[in-house]
Amino acid sequence: MGLRHCYLQIFWLSVVSASQNSTEISGWVNDPDGRGTFTILSSCTLTLSLCVYTSIHLNVRPYKQTELRAWIETTKWVFFGILAPELMVFVAWRQYMSARALDRTVKLLQDRKAHEKSLDAEYCLANSWTPLHSFYANMGGFVFDLDELSTQHGGAFTNQIPRLTLTPRGVALLAACGYLPKVSKEDILDKNKSDNVSKLLSVLQALWMLAQIVSRLYGKLSVTLLEVNTLAHIVCAIIIYALWWNKPKLINEPTKIRGDWVLPIAAYMFMSSQVSGWRSVRPGILKKDWIDPEFSILAFDPPLSRRAQANTAGPCPHHAKPTLVDVASLSPNHSSSVYHELSSIDVGSWKKRPSMAFSQSGMPLEFMQSVVASRLESSGNLQSNRWSFAAEAMARHPAIAGRVICRETLQDDEQVRWFEPVVEELVDVTMGNWATGNLLRAMSGFVMGMVVWSASMAYGGVHATAWHGHFPSRVEALLWRASSICIAGSGFTWILINMLARIFPFFKAYWKRVETLRAHWTSLVGLGSLASLCGLAYLLARIFLVVESFISLRKLPASAFDTMEWTQLVPHL
Secondary structure, X not given: OHHHHHHHHHOHHHHHHHOOOOOEEEOOOOOOOOOOHHHHHHHHHHHHHHHHHHHOOOOOOOOOOOHHHHHHHHHHHHHHHHHOHHHHHHHHHHHHHHHHHHXXXXXXXXXXXXXXXXXXXXXXXXOOOOHHHHHHHHOOOEEEEHHHHHHHHOOOOOOOOOEEEEOHHHHHHHHHOOOOOOOOHHHHHHHOOOOHHXXXXXXXXXXXXXXXXXXXXXXXXXXXXXXXXXXXXXXXXXXXXXXXXXXXXXXXXXXXOXXXXXXXXXXXXXXXXXXXXXXXXEOOOOOEEEEEOHHHHEEEEOOHHHHHHHHOOOOOOOOOOOOHHHHHXXXXXXXXXXXXXXXOOOOOEEEEOXXXXXXXXXXXXXXXXXXXXXXXXOOOHHHHHHHHHHHHHHHHOHHHHOOEXXXXXXXXXXXXXXXXXXXXOXXXXXXXXXXXXXXXXXXXXXXXXXHHHHHHHHHHHHHHOOOOOOOOOHHHHHHHHHHHHHHHHHHHHHHHHHHHHHHOHHHHHHHHHHHOOOOXXXXXXXXXXXXXXXXXXXXXXXXXXXXXXXXXHHEEEHHHHOOOHHHHHOOOO
């Protein structure tokens, strides 16, 4: 009896739907005193549209984007939200975690800078940085206007990009340097095109639909497949509302960062990011497009007065690439002797990395040398200005001076040492709406993979509750079940892979080789073909669930048109 009771609880929706009156009604049914086809269709469509449209909070518009392009972008994300709401949950969760990490970092740095009394009076807000500011920065709310800066302060360093958008990593580094954009909470809210009242109304409509479904189950009335699909979107929408509650919406114009200190930092961030790079094709079984930032071929040369000391300061410390916590802890008191002496008043310079540095990239040495040579051939005044500005930033700001990695090796029985700048996405042309690598990471990529596929498994599970529900035909029932299994099974499979990669180091290493296209060609072809087939099946399953939810209205059981009496007493849409 216990197992049977558990089964009935888990598949409540499917069992109740299967036990309804077997009388079927085909075609369009006009609204009687209860509900007809139009009521079912309009109620679900309205709720679905509100859940998807109002939950979407796109980032700041790209520079000079037209109204038509903005409308197309919004429409694209609406369709994306309808077909894959669980991926929208992942995007919202990823941005929320990044904003929370930035908020913690900025407040930690503010406390430290206030203690050191090293705040810039014009650009630091000691106690007014809020989660709203973090979301605003996370969505591309702060920019360097290069045309304006070069006009006012002189010394342009690029003519390809008029505006650079700071990523959350860039804002964190800016805070580590002692600067924060001066913008009040009221100014951000003034740009915001949404308010909590509209979000609350959308949530109430979603909860109304949820209450209707629960009451129909309690009254043993049939629930349509469209209502099941809408239920899945309701769950996703409520989670998105919670994650994006503090995120502004429909921001058209970002906040420009101004000051005579901006150009050196902007040049450094530009050279560290892919926006400064060039597209190349890596050789191999599967050729792969790659964008290398300008820093990827350069080494920092300390000032002449400090060069000898830097090259004889003992063994290189084996520091890993700085993470968010490392950026937050950078200060002259915490830097190593090698790092600290790079922050002298004198300005160093940049030079091409030694040849042996490129042999560590995994690419053929001749290929990398030809790429570097072609890149350096394009040197000119803009590049010279850029390199000078970036070197000045290294000299002025200990937080930037600490962002180098000491490398050394033996060449012809002689020790060769060089200092590689950390390559990190600090600025971009715009902040894309997808959860890209520009966001801060508060946890490992394997955990993030488990989160997104857990949402997928839950979405497929909601649709699987209609396993024994009413379908117009046997074929549609089988396709619905297969689609639910495909979506939930895909999530389970990838969760298993992420767990194995997290538990077993050899599996993690193998999977890393596959991701970077360095595994054996048989593995790449086999896994690539399997992933392509699974991806196609996943896409078709998503489309079918949405389409079937609507076309199933052509033939419903009679009890689907019955209405709970109490719902007629409550005003609703």
